[in-house]
Amino acid sequence: MAFATKMTVPGVRARKGGKALTCVTAYDAPTAALLDEAGVDLVLVGDSVGNVVLGYESTIPVTMDEMVHHVRAVRRGMSRALLIADMPFLSYQPGTEEAIRNAGRFLKEGAEAVKLEGGPEVAGTVAALVAAGIPVMGHVGLMPQRLRLLGGPRSQGRDAASAAGIWRGARALERAGVFAIVLESVPSELARRVTRDCAVPTVGIGAGPFCDGQVLVFHDLVGLTASPPPFAKAWGRGRLEFRRALAGYRRDVESGRWPSARGGADLPVAELAELDAMIRDLGDKA
Ligand code: KIV
Numbered sequence: 448m449a450f451a452t453k454m455t456v457p458g459v460r461a462r463k464g465g466k467a468l469t470c471v472t473a474y475d476a477p478t479a480a481l482l483d484e485a486g487v488d489l490v491l492v493g494d495s496v497g498n499v500v501l502g503y504e505s506t507i508p509v510t511m512d513e514m515v516h517h518v519r520a521v522r523r524g525m526s527r528a529l530l531i532a533d534m535p536f537l538s539y540q541p542g543t544e545e546a547i548r549n550a551g552r553f554l555k556e557g558a559e560a561v562k563l564e565g566g567p568e569v570a571g572t573v574a575a576l577v578a579a580g581i582p583v584m585g586h587v588g589l590m591p592q593r594l595r596l597l598g599g600p601r602s603q604g605r606d607a608a609s610a611a612g613i614w615r616g617a618r619a620l621e622r623a624g625v626f627a628i629v630l631e632s633v634p635s636e637l638a639r640r641v642t643r644d645c646a647v648p649t650v651g652i653g654a655g656p657f658c659d660g661q662v663l664v665f666h667d668l669v670g671l672t673a674s675p676p677p678f679a680k681a682w683g684r685g686r687l688e689f690r691r692a693l694a695g696y697r698r699d700v701e702s703g704r705w706p707s708a709r710g711g712a713d714l715p716v717a718e719l720a721e722l723d724a725m726i727r728d729l730g731d732k733a
Contacts, residue, residue, distance in 0.1 A: 454488050454529040456560060456582045456626045462488075463648045468627075468660025470531075470650050471668065474500050474517045476524030478665055483525040489650070490525060491562065491662060492518045494533040494592070499666050506591045509535040511549055515556055522557030531584055532558035536592045539563050543575040550581045562629065564590040566616020570623040577624035585620035587613050588654065589632035600676070602632040602653065610637045617641045617649070629662060630654040632678070653678035 452458075462468050470489035473479040474496045482490050493499075496517050497509040518532045532553040539546035550561045560582035563569060573583045588603045597603075604610035614637065617628050627648045630638050635655020642649045642657050651658030653676065663679060666672045670681035671689070699705035714722065 451527070453527055456529065459489065459529060459648060460626050463646065463659055465659075467658075468648055468650055470660060470662035472496075472499070472662075472664045472666075473521050473524070474665075476520045479521040479524030479530075482665070483527045487528050488660070489531055489662070490521060490528045491531045492521050492533060492558070493562075493664065494535045495664055497535075499664055499672075505594050507536050507594065511535060511538050511552065514538075515552065518553055518556050518558050529560060530558050531560045531562050532556075534561050534563040539569070539572055543572055546572045546576060547579050547581070550576050550583075551579065554581060560584055560626065562586055564592050566612070567619040570619045573620060573623035573625055583623075583625050584627045584629060584650075585617070585625040586629040586631065587616040587620070587633075588630045591631075600632070602634075604633040604637045610634065613637060614641055614644070617645050621645045621647050627660075630658060 459468065468489060469487045470491055471482050471487050472491045472493040472495055473482055474492060479490055492514065494506040494509045494514065496513070497503040497506045501509070501513065503509065514532060514535050518530070522530060534546070534549060534553075538549040546563075553561055561576070562584040563572070564586040565572075566587050569585075573585065576583050589597075589600060591600065594600065604613045610633070613630075613633055617630070620628055625647060627650055628641070628645060630641060630649050630651045632653040633641075635657055638649060638651055638654040639657035642659060648659035650660040650662050652662045664672070666685070667675045667679035668681060669683040669685040670687070671685035672679070672681075673686070675681065696705075
């Protein structure tokens, strides 16, 4: 199936209340190509690259340089979906100037929008980025960059006051000019209200069915994650398939079943005779 239409920021906005948006993370070119082929709308180079592929315990150590490396790779692999780059910890909090420099760097490297975590406290930064021509996706609810404050990846908005804080944060982001908002690990009835009251699409992760779209980490959805988060669903058995393939490779190499004698590009008989003569000659001189 061909999905020819290029996804754009206005295209994302236009999906408010319409067909659900699909967003998936990617960190490399072949995965990005798969997502593009599958017709996914948004490809997020998430700072989850830190814990998903770089072996960090959280997203906190991820740097701008690491993110740029992965954004470049993803850009090379895809063209149709909208490419969103996640602003890593401390790449936008120090101030507006730094935020514009870093977000602008992502756009120069091929991202089409950036995502950053926070509510009213980042609204000024969001407005400045948008004024500079940089589309911004917001992110409220569980904000993994604040893991140390929260004491762990806990779901958020579990009482009326904190739920109202998240609702207020989403509205502040909307006023500041975001084109979409990620709602992470919040009750579905809160997500329903944010979705109802914000004019821009909400994209949920662990936020129930009432958002305008959903986002998942690629490795979770294809079954590659050893301990996926409880809200994730795997539509494939990636770990099982990879284990099977690796066991098959090892079995066939160790038993001599692969590669076959005809597996390599063999030399013509005349070339082989000449090679043997040369080796004999070289051997005498070595
Ligand atoms: O970094 C990430 O992958 C994310 C998504 C899970 C929303 O922020």
